[in-house]
Structure formats: structure tokens, C-alpha cells
Amino acid sequence: MTATAATAAPPPSQTELARAAETLGRITTAFSERVVGQERLRSALLVALLSEGHVLLESVPGLAKTLAASTLSQTVAARFSRIQCTPDLLPSDIIGTQVYDPRNHEFETQLGPVHANFVLLDEINRSSAKTQSATLEAMQERQTSIAGVVHPLPRPFMVLATQNPIEEEGTYVLPHAQMDRFLLKEVVTYPSEADELVVLDRIESGTLGPDHEDTAPVASPDDIVELQELAKRVYVDPAIKRYIVSLVAATRNVGGLLGPQAAAYVEIGASPRASIAFFQAARAVALLQGRSYVTPDDVRDLRHSVLRHRLHLSFEALAERVAPETLVDAVVRAVPSP
Structure with missing residues (x-):
């Protein structure tokens, strides 16, 4: 131990x-x-x-x-x-x-x-x-x-x-x-x-x-x-922690996950503060729902609130009016859930 x-x-x-x-x-x-x-x-x-x-x-x-x-x-x-x-x-x-x-x-x-x-x-x-x-x-x-x-x-x-x-x-x-x-x-x-x-x-x-x-x-x-x-x-299982880190890391490698077109929309992915935010906020969500443990849904429900302001979009994304929430949803769908 x-x-x-x-x-x-x-x-x-x-x-x-x-x-x-x-x-x-x-x-x-x-x-x-x-x-x-x-x-x-x-x-x-x-x-x-x-x-x-x-x-x-x-x-x-x-x-x-x-x-x-x-x-x-x-x-x-x-x-x-x-x-x-x-x-x-x-x-x-x-x-x-x-x-x-x-x-x-x-x-x-x-x-x-x-x-x-x-x-x-x-x-x-x-x-x-x-x-x-x-x-x-x-x-x-x-x-x-x-x-x-x-x-x-x-x-x-x-x-x-x-x-x-x-x-x-x-x-x-x-x-x-x-x-x-x-x-x-x-x-x-x-x-x-x-x-x-x-x-x-x-x-x-x-x-x-x-x-x-x-x-x-x-x-x-x-x-x-x-x-x-x-x-x-509030308990966070190691599998949930790995899921959080995988989600945040995926925003730094959008091209490898979603292809070159999506990569052209994201200049800078989320920092480790995003992982910390997921970790802390998911615990709060679980407590608000009366649970002593975090579920993958707690993390996914926070995806927009945690990531929408941490993705630095390119001029191309702004010109085409690509919402950060759209990219976040695509990343979440592509990352396997525990």
C-alpha cells in the first residue's frame, strides 16, 4: 500500500x-x-x-x-x-x-x-x-x-x-x-x-x-x-482520472484524433488546469447529486463548462464560426469512456 x-x-x-x-x-x-x-x-x-x-x-x-x-x-x-x-x-x-x-x-x-x-x-x-x-x-x-x-x-x-x-x-x-x-x-x-x-x-x-x-x-x-x-x-476511481487526462490530452492532438480539418481549427489545446478543473468540479457534481463517488457522466456533463474557454481557436475556425462546443463534443465522442 x-x-x-x-x-x-x-x-x-x-x-x-x-x-x-x-x-x-x-x-x-x-x-x-x-x-x-x-x-x-x-x-x-x-x-x-x-x-x-x-x-x-x-x-x-x-x-x-x-x-x-x-x-x-x-x-x-x-x-x-x-x-x-x-x-x-x-x-x-x-x-x-x-x-x-x-x-x-x-x-x-x-x-x-x-x-x-x-x-x-x-x-x-x-x-x-x-x-x-x-x-x-x-x-x-x-x-x-x-x-x-x-x-x-x-x-x-x-x-x-x-x-x-x-x-x-x-x-x-x-x-x-x-x-x-x-x-x-x-x-x-x-x-x-x-x-x-x-x-x-x-x-x-x-x-x-x-x-x-x-x-x-x-x-x-x-x-x-x-x-x-x-x-x-469524494472518491475518484483511477479509471476516471485516466479518462480525464485522456480527454484533456486529446484537445492537444486534435489532428491525430479527428483529422487535419479539425486540427486546423485548434491552435492550442487545454492546459493541465483543465484536468484539475475536471477532477475538482466532478467531485462537486457528485456531492450535489448525493454520491460519494464520481462517474464518467459527471465528467462528460462538465465538458463544455471546463473546455470551452481553454481551447484557443484559429482564425479559420472563427471565420467559419465553428463553436468550441462542437469541437469539444467531437473530442468527447472520440475518447473511449471507462
């Missing part, structure tokens, strides 16, 4: 799974009372939260992205910050700065809005590259540095960044290295007509709108940290 196997934590027990299901059920119910529909968005937020990752949300305006982020933070009694990204936004506006206090004749540190549990970077691609990079240390290292002093970020901590795909004027495209740091990228679509009708009914009844009271907390930050630790104990 190896040292790793000897020290591995046991999978969650049925009692722990039941307690987790009860907590997640309360959060889901409270979330759905405020946000109509958007099940995929809710699932992506919960998966990222349990995986201690970050989410990039792409959609046109008005699809409840801000509402979803603030509602989720309220359900767990966590601190929420919204940062409206603009071209003149400075890094110090995000991480904080030192301000001179003339009364005491000394500088004091004022922490920026990134020092919250849930941080919404609205229209992140409207901020400059320098400001975008200010979030990298916070996202990756879970800390900020102000005047040489390190300030840890709270737990849980999650960045939710949004970008509008239809307005490119005056924007700064996110570098591939920064896109890679988002655990998931979720494309938020329009609600169904039935869901949109429910929105109007709730506004009419006063249960939704600017005058509606905040969502009452149904859990605590400590509950979320406990769920995060529980997700780390």
Missing part, C-alpha cells in the same frame, strides 16, 4: 451526504425563490463554490447574473462585492491601497472590494489589462499584497466575472492565461417564455423587484467550508 493510499481520507459517509444534501437543498430552494429558472447557472455557481473555483459568465445583459451572485451570497450569509469594470478602473480600486491619515501622521491600509466572499466583476473585459491582472493574485493565491504586506482573503472566496459577447468596442480581450484561471465558463441563455412569465407575476405580486427584501440566510460560510472539505473526499 502506498503512502498516498494509506493517508487518503475516507469517502463521505451516508450521514455526511444526508447532511450535505439538506444544506444544499436549503440553499437551492432559497436561490430559486429569487432567481427564476437558470438551473444551469445555479448548478455552475454551486459547483464552482464547492470546488473553490471561479466562474466566467458570458451573456447579453439582463439575464440575472448579478441577481444570481448576490442571492447566492445572501443565502449563506456571506459578504458580497460588485465591481463595475470600466477602462479607468485602477488595480488599487480592486485590491485596496494605503491612505495617509493626517491626524495620526501615518498611512493606513484600506482593503478593496475584492476582500469579500463573493466578488462580482461586472463586464471584466471593459477594464484594462493592468487592472485585469490585479485579480490574478487574488484568484490564484487567495491573497492580495498592499505595500508589501500580504492580506489573506476570506473563506469561502469566489470570483464571478461577466462579459458581454456582443459589444466589443472599447473592451480588452481577456488573455488566454487569465481565462485558464477560471474553473468554469458558463454561457447564460435566455429564459423560457414560461419562466419569463413567472418573473412578471413575481414583480406584480411584489415578491421580486427593487423593493423586495434580501434573501434570508439559510446557511453560513462555515457550512460552505465544511461542504468544500467534504467534496475533497
Whole structure:
């Protein structure tokens, strides 16, 4: 028996799974009372939260992205910050700065809005590259540095960044290295007509709108940290690990797998961060479904969210409007499943 196997934590027990299901059920119910529909968005937020990752949300305006982020933070009694990204936004506006206090004749540190549990970077691609990079240390290292002093970020901590795909004027495209740091990228679509009708009914009844009271907390930050630790104990079979690595490796050899035409569409495949994202997010999916183990379906269900922003498509693919999801689906079909 190896040292790793000897020290591995046991999978969650049925009692722990039941307690987790009860907590997640309360959060889901409270979330759905405020946000109509958007099940995929809710699932992506919960998966990222349990995986201690970050989410990039792409959609046109008005699809409840801000509402979803603030509602989720309220359900767990966590601190929420919204940062409206603009071209003149400075890094110090995000991480904080030192301000001179003339009364005491000394500088004091004022922490920026990134020092919250849930941080919404609205229209992140409207901020400059320098400001975008200010979030990298916070996202990756879970800390900020102000005047040489390190300030840890709270737990849980999650960045939710949004970008509008239809307005490119005056924007700064996110570098591939920064896109890679988002655990998931979720494309938020329009609600169904039935869901949109429910929105109007709730506004009419006063249960939704600017005058509606905040969502009452149904859990605590400590509950979320406990769920995060529980997700780390979800069992992943070695065959599933090999499947994850094979999927990600296949994106780096599209030509050998799908032929020269597909190879012309992909310039750069997914990095090892994609394998890590599959591994962590699949554990969260299993926990959300009340299981102590990961299945191949958990991995496949995450394929678009994990890979769509990690494939660097060629100009030819963009010119022919080849969607990254189409290439991802082709790769998944070609890789044998355990």
C-alpha cells in the first residue's frame, strides 16, 4: 500500500451526504425563490463554490447574473462585492491601497472590494489589462499584497466575472492565461417564455423587484467550508482520472484524433488546469447529486463548462464560426469512456 493510499481520507459517509444534501437543498430552494429558472447557472455557481473555483459568465445583459451572485451570497450569509469594470478602473480600486491619515501622521491600509466572499466583476473585459491582472493574485493565491504586506482573503472566496459577447468596442480581450484561471465558463441563455412569465407575476405580486427584501440566510460560510472539505473526499476511481487526462490530452492532438480539418481549427489545446478543473468540479457534481463517488457522466456533463474557454481557436475556425462546443463534443465522442 502506498503512502498516498494509506493517508487518503475516507469517502463521505451516508450521514455526511444526508447532511450535505439538506444544506444544499436549503440553499437551492432559497436561490430559486429569487432567481427564476437558470438551473444551469445555479448548478455552475454551486459547483464552482464547492470546488473553490471561479466562474466566467458570458451573456447579453439582463439575464440575472448579478441577481444570481448576490442571492447566492445572501443565502449563506456571506459578504458580497460588485465591481463595475470600466477602462479607468485602477488595480488599487480592486485590491485596496494605503491612505495617509493626517491626524495620526501615518498611512493606513484600506482593503478593496475584492476582500469579500463573493466578488462580482461586472463586464471584466471593459477594464484594462493592468487592472485585469490585479485579480490574478487574488484568484490564484487567495491573497492580495498592499505595500508589501500580504492580506489573506476570506473563506469561502469566489470570483464571478461577466462579459458581454456582443459589444466589443472599447473592451480588452481577456488573455488566454487569465481565462485558464477560471474553473468554469458558463454561457447564460435566455429564459423560457414560461419562466419569463413567472418573473412578471413575481414583480406584480411584489415578491421580486427593487423593493423586495434580501434573501434570508439559510446557511453560513462555515457550512460552505465544511461542504468544500467534504467534496475533497469524494472518491475518484483511477479509471476516471485516466479518462480525464485522456480527454484533456486529446484537445492537444486534435489532428491525430479527428483529422487535419479539425486540427486546423485548434491552435492550442487545454492546459493541465483543465484536468484539475475536471477532477475538482466532478467531485462537486457528485456531492450535489448525493454520491460519494464520481462517474464518467459527471465528467462528460462538465465538458463544455471546463473546455470551452481553454481551447484557443484559429482564425479559420472563427471565420467559419465553428463553436468550441462542437469541437469539444467531437473530442468527447472520440475518447473511449471507462
